[in-house]
Amino acid sequence: MALTWVGDGSTKTAAAHEGTNFAAVQRVPAIFIIENNQVALGTRLEQHHLPADFKDWPASYGVWGATFDGNNVLDAFAATRIAAERCRSGNGPALLIAETFRMGGHATHDEREARETFPAELFKSWGKRDPIGLYEEYLKEEGVTPKTLGELELEITEHVERAAAEALASREKMPKGESALDGVYAK
Numbered sequence: 001m002a003l004t005w006v007g008d009g010s011t012k013t014a015a016a017h018e019g020t021n022f023a024a025v026q027r028v029p030a031i032f033i034i035e036n037n038q039v040a041l042g043t044r045l046e047q048h049h050l051p052a053d054f055k056d057w058p059a060s061y062g063v064w065g066a067t068f069d070g071n072n073v074l075d076a077f078a079a080t081r082i083a084a085e086r087c088r089s090g091n092g093p094a095l096l097i098a099e100t101f102r103m104g105g106h107a108t109h110d111e112r113e114a115r116e117t118f119p120a121e122l123f124k125s126w127g128k129r130d131p132i133g134l135y136e137e138y139l140k141e142e143g144v145t146p147k148t149l150g151e152l153e154l155e156i157t158e159h160v161e162r163a164a165a166e167a168l169a170s171r172e173k174m175p176k177g178e179s180a181l182d183g184v185y186a187k
């Protein structure tokens with residue numbers, strides 16, 4: 001099974017449409033998560049997307065889908081788990097929609113423009129819904145102590161750093177050019 005993320009703006013490319021459609025008709029076990037953070041580089045959602053949201057998109061490709069709160073770790077986990085079970089049972093791809101907001105720029109070069117794209121109040125309200133902060137508060141309510149939270153943070157930071165180092169090291173193990181056509185549908 002494969003899982004990938006597509007931005008709200010990136011869904012507008014021909015490649016995204018062709019890929020999603022072909023995955024659907026081939027019934028491949030893939031999960032596509034549309035990260036609807038309301039903005040594509042500096043273009044607001046309503047400037048590039050006519051419906052108010054993406055809820056009709058899964059049906060338009062003939063696949064199962066669901067929308068989840070992109071700032072809620074448990075909601076994201078639950079939706080992805082259901083999608084994974086469906087994929088593993090041979091139901092073809094699933095298309096999930098994460099409703100969220102981009103607090104920063106598309107990258108570091110457009111942080112200032114990104115702030116000017118939306119009213120300041122939006123950053124204030126979404127800022128209170130930081131996914132890590134929200135999950136931390138939930139864990140505290142569940143009785144997880146600050147000491148355990150601190151230990152968890154160290155453990156997770158180490159995990160992320162290890163993954164980053166592995167990703168960088170993988171540049172030394174690039175596949176051979178001759179293998180580019182292995183495992184593709186058409187040659």
Ligand SMILES: Cc1ncc(C[n+]2csc(CCOP(=O)(O)OP(=O)(O)O)c2C)c(N)n1
Binds near residue numbers: 039
């Ligand atoms: C095929 C292609 N067309 C245009 C661009 C230029 N471009 C870079 S980012 C971007 C918008 C992406 O929007 P989204 O997927 O919502 O990402 P976000 O801005 O939320 O990070 C565009 C149009 C590109 N990189 N590739």
Ligand SMILES: [Mg+2]
Binds near residue numbers: 009
């Ligand atoms: Mg976006």
